[in-house]
Amino acid sequence: MAILGTKKNTKEKAEKTLSKEVVVAEKINKENSSSIGSSYNSANSAILRPRITEKSGDASQKLNAYTFEISRSASKNEVAKAIKELYKVAPVKVNITNLPRKRIFSRGKKGWSGGVKKAVVYLKKDDKIEFI
Template identity: 45%
Template sequence: MAVIEEKKEEVSEVVAKAAPKKASKKAVTKKETAIEACEHADIAYKVLVEPWVTEKTHAAMADNKYTFKVTKAATKMQVKRAIEGMYKVKVEKVTVVNVLAKKRAYGRHEGKIAGFKKATLTLKKGDKIEFFQGA
C-alpha cells in the first residue's frame, strides 16, 4: 500500500507543477489570413460555374454589377464568400434568380434545356473584376 501512496504523491506533484503555466497569446500572421482566403476560394469552385456575360450584363459592369452562373444549391452567402475569396473584392449585395428550363422541339421529339441559377453581385465602389485579361 505504501507504493500506491507514493505514486499518488508523485502524480499530485506533477499536476501541481503543470498548473501554473500561463497561456501565451498567438500572434495573427499573414500566413493564417492567406489560409482563410484559400478556404473561401476553395468554396468558389463548388459554387461558381462561370461568369454570365451578355450585352445587358456587360453594360451593367459599368455600375459595378457582375453576373455569374452558379450551382442550383448555392446560397447568397456562399456566392458572396466565393467571389470575395477568389477575386479579392468586397461584395455589397447579392441577388439570385432561378432561370426556368425551356422546352425545345427536335423534329417529332420534344425535349428541354435545363434551367439554372444566376447571381448578380454589386461590388463596393472602386473594386473591379477583370474577365477579359489578355484579350
C-alpha cells in the same frame, strides 16, 4: 472433417470479419473527415462561370454589377464568400434568380433546355472584376 466445406474453422471466420470491419471503419473515417463543414469545399463549386451577355456588360459598366452562373444549391452567403476568395473583392449586395427550364421541340423530338441559377453581385465603385 467437413463435408463439402459445410463446417469451417470458426477462427478463420472471426479473422475475416474483423479485417472487413477494420477496412470499412477506415473508409467511413476518410469520408467523414472530407465532408465536415459546409457542403462546399471550395469557391469553385459555388460559382460555375461568369455569365457574359450584352445586358450584363451594360450592368457592369453602369451599376458595377457582375453576373455569374452558380450551382443550384448555392445561397447568397456562399456566393459572397466565393467572390471574396476568387476575386479578392468584397461584394456589397448579392441577388439570386432562377431561370427555369424551357420545353424545346426540334426535328420531331421533344426535350428540355437546361435551367440556370444566376447571381448578380454588386461591388463598390472602386472595385472591379476583370474576366479574361
